[in-house]
Amino acid sequence: xxxxxxxxxxxxxxxxxxxxxxxxxxxxxxxxxxxxxxxxxxxxxxxxxxxxxxxxxxxxxxxxxxxxxxxxxxxxxxxxxxxxxxxxxxxxxxxxxxxxxxxxxxxxxxxxxxxxxxxxxxxx
Numbered sequence: 460x461x462x463x464x465x466x467x468x469x470x471x472x473x474x475x476x477x478x479x480x481x482x483x484x485x486x487x488x489x490x491x492x493x494x495x496x497x498x499x500x501x502x503x504x505x506x507x508x509x510x511x512x513x514x515x516x517x518x519x520x521x522x523x524x525x526x527x528x529x530x531x532x533x534x535x536x537x538x539x540x541x542x543x544x545x546x547x548x549x550x551x552x553x554x555x556x557x558x559x560x561x562x563x564x565x566x567x568x569x570x571x572x573x574x575x576x577x578x579x580x581x582x583x
Contacts, residue, residue, distance in 0.1 A: 461486040461572055463555045468577030471545055477579060479540040481555030492558040493538040494570060495529060497551035497579075504554070504567065508540060511563035518565060523549075547583040552576040 467479040481493060494509035508519045508529040517529050528541040538555065555574040558564030 461488055461491075461557060463488075463557060463572060463574035465553060465555045465574045465577040468553060468579045470580045470582065473545060473547055473581055473583045475545050475581070476541070476543045477545065479542065479553055479555075479577060479579075481538040481540075481574060483536050483557070488536055488538075488557055489533050490560055492562045492564045493529075493531065494556050494558070494564055495538075495540045496554045496556060496567070496570075497549075498554070498576075499548075499551040502551075506565070506567065507553070509563065509565050510538065512558075512561050516563050518563075542579070545579075545581045547581050549579060550581050551579060553579050 462485045464482050490512050492512045495507040496504050498504040510517045510529045514531045526544045531538045554576045556570035557572045564570050
């Protein structure tokens with residue numbers, strides 16, 4: 460059973476940057492698509508970005524397009540979310556999630572396993 464662990468969250472001022480990392484344990488994730496979601500207090504979990512299993516295809520929510528970049532390091536089985544020009548409305552718990560074998564998951568129901576989340580707080 461693959462387990463995911465996020466890291467890299469924290470407190471940052473508006474306009475700043477953070478890089479989140481998603482690491483897998485208990486199995487390889489190199490043949491699985493991976494995505495990032497976020498959930499702010501009182502709101503539903505929302506899609507942020509997704510990358511396909513071999514890293515050539517990516518897609519972003521309109522709210523983060525041009526500011527966030529998802530990438531993967533296949534050799535070390537890591538997936539990153541580089542977040543630049545952060546805004547107060549980016550404040551949320553960010554979750555890494557994995558899809559099925561050789562897929563490019565985008566809809567929340569296509570993700571089958573999740574990390575515990577990491578808090579990102581952007582002060583204005």
